[in-house]
Amino acid sequence: MSRGVHPGPSRTTRIVIVSVIGILFLVPIASMIEFTLRKGLGGGYDFSRWAAVFTSGATGEYKAVFTGAGNSLLLAVVTVAVMLVLLVPTMVLVRIRFPGLQRVLEFVCLLPITIPAIVLVVGLAPVYSVVARMFGSGVWTLAFAYGVIVLPYTYRAIQANLAAVDVVTLSEAARSLGAGWFTILVRVVVPNIRRGLLAASFISVAVVLGEYTIAALLNRVNLQTALVVVSKADPFVAVIFALLALLFAFLLLVAIGRIGSAPKSSTSSRSSKRASSTTLSRPLAPASPLAPAASDQKAR
Amino acid sequence: MTSIARPRGTSPMRALLSGSVLGLVPFTAYIILFLALPTVIALATGLVDGQGHFTLSNLTALGNPVVLSTFGNSLWLSALTAVIGALIGALFCYALLGAKPTGALRFVVDAASGVLAQFGGVMLAFAFVATIGIQGMVTVFLKNNLGIDIFANGVWLYDTPGLILPYIYFQVPLMIITFSPALESLKPQWAEANAMLGGGVLGYWRHIGLPVLLPSFLGCLLLLFANAFSSFATAAALTSQGQQIVPLQIRGALTSETVLGQENLAGALALGMIVVMVVVMTLYSLLMRRTARWVR
Numbered sequence: 001m002s003r004g005v006h007p008g009p010s011r012t013t014r015i016v017i018v019s020v021i022g023i024l025f026l027v028p029i030a031s032m033i034e035f036t037l038r039k040g041l042g043g044g045y046d047f048s049r050w051a052a053v054f055t056s057g058a059t060g061e062y063k064a065v066f067t068g069a070g071n072s073l074l075l076a077v078v079t080v081a082v083m084l085v086l087l088v089p090t091m092v093l094v095r096i097r098f099p100g101l102q103r104v105l106e107f108v109c110l111l112p113i114t115i116p117a118i119v120l121v122v123g124l125a126p127v128y129s130v131v132a133r134m135f136g137s138g139v140w141t142l143a144f145a146y147g148v149i150v151l152p153y154t155y156r157a158i159q160a161n162l163a164a165v166d167v168v169t170l171s172e173a174a175r176s177l178g179a180g181w182f183t184i185l186v187r188v189v190v191p192n193i194r195r196g197l198l199a200a201s202f203i204s205v206a207v208v209l210g211e212y213t214i215a216a217l218l219n220r221v222n223l224q225t226a227l228v229v230v231s232k233a234d235p236f237v238a239v240i241f242a243l244l245a246l247l248f249a250f251l252l253l254v255a256i257g258r259i260g261s262a263p264k265s266s267t268s269s270r271s272s273k274r275a276s277s278t279t280l281s282r283p284l285a286p287a288s289p290l291a292p293a294a295s296d297q298k299a300r
Numbered sequence: 301m302t303s304i305a306r307p308r309g310t311s312p313m314r315a316l317l318s319g320s321v322l323g324l325v326p327f328t329a330y331i332i333l334f335l336a337l338p339t340v341i342a343l344a345t346g347l348v349d350g351q352g353h354f355t356l357s358n359l360t361a362l363g364n365p366v367v368l369s370t371f372g373n374s375l376w377l378s379a380l381t382a383v384i385g386a387l388i389g390a391l392f393c394y395a396l397l398g399a400k401p402t403g404a405l406r407f408v409v410d411a412a413s414g415v416l417a418q419f420g421g422v423m424l425a426f427a428f429v430a431t432i433g434i435q436g437m438v439t440v441f442l443k444n445n446l447g448i449d450i451f452a453n454g455v456w457l458y459d460t461p462g463l464i465l466p467y468i469y470f471q472v473p474l475m476i477i478t479f480s481p482a483l484e485s486l487k488p489q490w491a492e493a494n495a496m497l498g499g500g501v502l503g504y505w506r507h508i509g510l511p512v513l514l515p516s517f518l519g520c521l522l523l524l525f526a527n528a529f530s531s532f533a534t535a536a537a538l539t540s541q542g543q544q545i546v547p548l549q550i551r552g553a554l555t556s557e558t559v560l561g562q563e564n565l566a567g568a569l570a571l572g573m574i575v576v577m578v579v580v581m582t583l584y585s586l587l588m589r590r591t592a593r594w595v596r
Contacts, residue, residue, distance in 0.1 A: 119573055122341070
């Protein structure tokens with residue numbers, strides 16, 4: 001309707017700007033691909049380096065990278081677990097019981113943007129010497145630190161979803177039916193914010209797989225530190241793995257985009273409301289009109 | 301909820317409330333252990349000497365010419381790449397104005413921006429070695445086809461100027477991520493009102509578009525600055541020895557105890573970084589508060 005009035009760019013301008021910037025940004029990626037296809041000093045191109053990576057297997061000469069990638073995947077899983085177990089219940093609790101703490105929680109969760117990882121690592125070194133005594137020096141313990149650096153991303157993703165759901169009413173309805181706190185959280189709230197949780201998990205995975213600073217300075221091996229080490233000896237292989245990792249992260253974020261954009265489609269508010277009421281209606285609907293009266297009676 | 305035998309004056313609500321305070325404990329403990337404590341330790345080590353006594357002498361390191369020039373490098377590198385990144389990113393956001401919000405273009409741009417802005421780090425260093433390294437694709441192409449040797453005056457890729465292009469490469473996507481919501485908040489009604497009153501496209505941008513977008517543009521600029529200032533991985537992967545920017549100097553101070561003959565130099569540098577970051581992020585949140593007036 002307003003397309004004609006809106007002073008946005010003309011079609012030609014748009015195509016020119018997007019393609020010029022787009023092409024400039026593709027040059028380094030193309031260079032990486034070209035780099036990995038080089039045959040050697042003689043010139044010419046082939047796929048031998050790619051073939052070598054895929055045929056060597058996880059125990060071959062690129063073992064270090066596979067170990068690092070394995071560690072990073074483990075870290076991603078543990079970080080997501082830390083987020084789900086520590087952050088999510090707290091966010092829901094603050095939303096339902098302590099709305100006054102909302103600003104504090106937001107401030108704390110966005111704080112890691114202000115504290116560079118390189119600063120955090122100065123203080124993490126002594127903390128981790130204690131952690132190592134308690135939990136051992138396994139690489140997975142890094143997930144505690146990663147849980148902190150992904151906070152701004154996960155908080156935003158979950159909060160966006162949480163704000164769109166009437167959690168207070170849902171939880172009161174559930175409580176009046178006799179649900180305990182754990183049931184409210186797991187069976188009522190979590191199903192309603194699953195999109196936010198999924199998006200938060202994916203962004204955590206992407207951030208953890210890309211993390212270098214903390215692992216490098218605490219002398220742990222993850223995908224990124226392994227890539228740096230390998231790049232010193234065999235830059236071609238490092239670039240191949242970097243391309244694969246970039247592709248993986250790209251697909252992960254495409255998935256986030258799909259999760260995020262699905263409810264934004266034409267019937268945005270209606271469909272999301274419908275979604276929340278269906279998840280609510282299945283277990284609760286028959287009794288819900290009676291709920292307030294029932295709880296009153298009980299209290300008296 | 302067994303509320304029958306509840307003592308007088310304690311509503312079930314109150315009881316649940318006091319119980320649910322306990323629910324805040326795990327997260328609070330976690331934050332104290334892994335966010336507050338490390339930050340405090342990092343800052344405190346800048347303020348104690350080798351024996352653990354309070355001292356301000358470490359902070360004199362911040363006045364050391366080498367440290368000052370490193371901070372200078374970090375500041376101009378961050379400022380330059382933030383400005384260039386913000387301008388290119390804003391231009392790209394403008395180009396996306398007419399694009400369908402659910403279209404394939406947006407989809408790819410969003411995902412690609414996310415990857416390059418948040419995931420890059422080490423990979424960007426590799427990408428630029430492959431592009432403008434000594435044997436990089438662009439370097440070789442320019443040399444063989446146009447006779448231009450980009451390294452005629454020495455190899456600058458592994459020095460501070462070499463960080464400019466990789467930094468811009470992750471600044472632009474971050475700008476696209478953070479600035480496009482602001483552009484999308486420009487209401488069509490404003491354009492309609494402008495057109496109705498006889499305003500042209502130029503008038504729209506001069507009197508409506510730019511004034512509304514300015515606070516959020518400046519906010520994004522600050523965020524980009526903070527992003528470049530705190531970035532470590534790209535520089536670390538590109539330059540294995542040097543200490544041209546502050547994060548690299550912190551690494552040097554952490555891995556060898558006696559840079560510049562100073563104890564606890566890492567803590568002092570961390571303190572300096574935090575001061576810069578707090579100033580920048582405070583300005584950012586002030587600007588964002590102003591932006592929130594329009595972005596609703």
